[in-house]
Amino acid sequence: MTGKLYGIGVGPGDPELLTLKAVRLIKECDVIAVPGKQKEETVAYKIVKQAVPEIAEKECLEVDMPMTKDKEKLAQSHKAAFEKVSQVLDAGKNIAFLTLGDPCVYSTYIYIHQRIQQAGYETEIVSGIPSFCAVSARLNQGLVERSEMLHVIPSSYGIEEGMKLSGTRVLMKAGKKMGQVKEQLKKMNVQASMIENCGMENEKIYHSIEEIPEEAGYYSLIIVKEQ
Template identity: 65%
Template sequence: MVGKLYGLGVGPGDPELLTLKALRRIKESEIIAVPGKKKEESVAYKIARQAYPQIENKEVLPIDFPMTKDSERLEESHRLGASQIAEKLREGKSVAFLTLGDPTVYATYLYVHKRILAMGFEAEIVSGITSFCAVAARLNIGLVEKAEPLHVIPASYQIEEALKLPGTKVLMKAGKKIGQVREELLRRGETVVMIENCGMEGEQIYRSAQEIPDDAGYYSLIIAKEKGE
């Protein structure tokens, strides 16, 4: 009998936002897969450990995903990650892959998920609370109202055209381009709020584009609205 893969969203940072279903799958799974070279470096693992300290007693399978846009390196890392997980599944073990936020939103896990399914194994996604919903709640504001649309934008790519869209814009994963993103938001005169490390140690709130620092961390999320919204 082969095992099954579970892609678990552990939420944006606050361990109390880990869902009951995700927690149950963590408890039931024999293997915990985490992104990174070792579990101590995985933010998702640290979140899960705060909610369930006994996770330390489980076998952990680190899956190394390089932070790069090099398509060949990414393809190879996805192939190797899926191969490592498939080996455990063939042994009849269930694997819980921990991912920050929700596995369906810009998650590297999806590349492994699709490969595992293509190899004939079972794989199931367990939703987690998204970072942008957690940020809006932390700021005590709404994301959208009435007919207002919501746009989720990967900010490390070209954002100029996306920012012209009506409604609320969520900018994620700006990375090293955070300075360029800030300048474009200032140019457009958007109403901006940003949280760095929402629900985690070192959380910082910035309530205008002017306040956004050049060295903002990777886990920074911006909510932008047109003036007057």
């Protein structure tokens, strides 16, 4: 009998935001999988270890998921990841694959999930708190009200079209393009706040466009609202 793959959302950074279901499955599964070459350097693993220290004793499958837009490299990494995961499942072991935030929102995990599912293995996605919900809560404000629309925009691909939409706009993964994003925001009649590393020890909060730095880390999220 083959094992089952669980995609476990661990939330944005605060270990106390792990769900009870996530904690239970992490403890119950035979194997932990992480998106990285070394588990100790993987953010998702570091978060979970604070809440479930016993994972240090569990078998861990380290799955390299390079940050690239190169389609060929991505295809190769997804294929290699599938082979690693499927071998463990074929041995009858259940896997808890840890992923930041929610597995359904711009997650690298979902590509492995799709391949494993298409191959006929049993899979389940376990929702985690999305980063934009955690950021809004940390800013102590609502995300949308009444008839307002919410738009989640992957900033590394450009924000021009997304910023034309009305309502609250969430800019994710601006990272290396932070300077360009900030310049575009300055030209618009909007208010913006950003949190870098929400819920982590090195968390930084910026309450205005002017405060946002030209360079910021990968785990930076901007919430843009109408004036």
